Amino acid sequence: MPDDSLQITPQPVRRQVEERLRDAIITSRFMPGEHLSDRKLCDLFGVSRGVIREAVRLLEAEGLIVVVPNRGPFVAYLSAAEATQVYEVRSVLEALAGQGFAERASTEEIAELRAVFEEIAATPPGADRMVLLGLKRRFYDVLLRGCRNTYVARMLDQLLNRNSQLRATTLSDPSRLPHTVAEIRRIVEAVERRDREGTWQACREHVMQAAQVALRILNEHAAAAASRPAPPPRPATVPRRRSR
Template identity: 45%
Template sequence: MAQRSQRENRLSSRLTECPTIYTIGDTDAERNMGSNLWLNRDDVTLSARLVRRLREAIIDGEFRPGQHLSERELCALFGVSRSLVREAVQTLAAEELITHVPHKGPMVTLLNREQARELYRVRGVLEGLACAEFAANAGEDDRERLFAIMEQLRTLSPGDAPEALVAAKNDFYDCLLSGACNRILRQMFTQLNNRIVQLRRFSLSQTGRLPITIAEIDAVIDAIRRRDANEARRLAEAHVAAAGRVADARFADFEKSGARKDGIVQDG
């Protein structure tokens, strides 16, 4: 119970900071009912809001990889009916953020070593294309924003929480995709990036990886400054390949130590 209460408090803190959480028609009473994940039933986009918030909770690590998702608990946390919960679970299962396990029900997808390798191979292609198209297409506003985000990335230190590192990279990718001006690329990259977040926590947590990551991204930025699309693509693909090797080595370490071989072992 204490663990559940702590999770609800963390979710509550994160959600109340998000300007899109409450819409016209919400009342203070509704916000304070049970869990602060409670959704306003007057909102015609209730189903979409539930999908968005459940997706965010999974991506942010509030629901851990491999965690069973109790239908009853989700109904209580979000204050919605079972039919809406089932629809949301089905939507996120289609995005492969949730996996249906026979005789056990839905759980947060737990990636294994081979799946990680596949994801990094595809991510390398998409991230390389995004950097090339940004270099070729981005306007000055997007360029200046990307360069400013790079300055923020340089301020990160190994002592920062993995969540802070992931959030900073997500800001970088959001700007990159905006300036690339390719709607299909943005859609595909975003869905893949949602799945790979747990792997990025995995690789960024390795001792000594952060300075190397920043140096690799800095090289990509230099190519973008010169609008050298081919070099930006090459360097981005090399950066992702390096991150993939780190994640793969972490899987190998866990396997040697006798840890679970069917997915990422989470700290804590």
């Protein structure tokens, strides 16, 4: 099999818009619920309407954008109920990815995974949330590449993007950091033993712990919002209906 690591593929303008827009959403440059009108995006990216519309369609399918007919695209909003569902799916997909990694990753990839883990473990508690999120992202990049399953990689990637905002807040919780490190250590150690079942369990446990923290935070926010006089407007939350 030829090495295609040096292969370059031409990147149409559309792809760049897709990537930047995706990035802008998952880094919260656009807030959930925000209206992304054609005009605005055209001006922002300096491209024509057609390109914007195509990019929006792709991000719509990825679930990052919700399009309401005759009103246009909005940044998707994740309710507490939906977050629960996301974590439920993540737990099994991540477990599957971990198991695949334990089975099929090369020794180099395992070493790489440990290296990223050590970086996470060495992070001071007061670090910027985006730094931590970036490290965790790299951890997942290694994991998803080494699990040798394109489909689990794609879907987990989408899920991680989908609730990246929530993840940023849970990761940044200083009291949570040592627990996170311990959980990830369990994953890495299980992988190093090539322990299928152990990795599965460790991954599952990790996500479920994260889910608990996330939902606690979400409920606190909800409570705080309820005590405030005017609840956030939350414009047009998912009026779209999946067909089929």
